[in-house]
Amino acid sequence: QVQLQESGPGLVKPSQTLSLTCTVSLGSISSGDYYWTWIRQPPGEGLEWIGHIYYSGSTIYNPSLKSRLTISIDTSKNYFSLKLSSVTAADTAVYYCARSGLRSGIGYWGQGTLVTVSS
């Protein structure tokens, strides 16, 4: 079954750009049945949907993050990425990458990676 793994810096300075990559294995990111999704969870808090990308490159972002957010995909290398600019302490969270169906929920998740925004 498909596996997802987040990677990237665990510490980012305020005002800089947070960059994460999600490597997908045991499944093709080019499958037209799924969306490749980012979700985050601040320590001790609930879940926030960040956005998703389709294999074609089509994206939908959470309006609360849209002005700072870029999600991209590389089907040749089977990974997708997140970039969040101008970060503040409020962006400190565990970031999850995941595979979701349009109406069938988020069936596969990465293990999550904690990103701390601090100088």
Place this chain on the structure above:
Amino acid sequence: IQLTQSPSSLSASVGDRVTITCRASQGISSYLAWYQQKAGKAPKLLIYAASTLQTGVPSRFSGSGSGTDFTLTISSLQPEDFATYYCQQLNSYPPTFGGGTKVEIK
């Protein structure tokens, strides 16, 4: 769309029947999913389309509802069920989550 879960926490014993409610601020048809999250782990999909059990999820979990009111029921709570549960609406963007319900051991 805002999702309000109740209660925010509950204490229950092994074998108890547990019901968690999720109310949407507007109608979402049956486009609702439920997740279980254990400490330090990623959430796990339990139910989608309000009542469809994800493959491999025990049958003691069930979901119901449509429109604005939904429930997740655990028919007989097991030790491994102590966790936090989230609902998520999939009717419109962004797909928002409820605030969570923490199920603790009594």
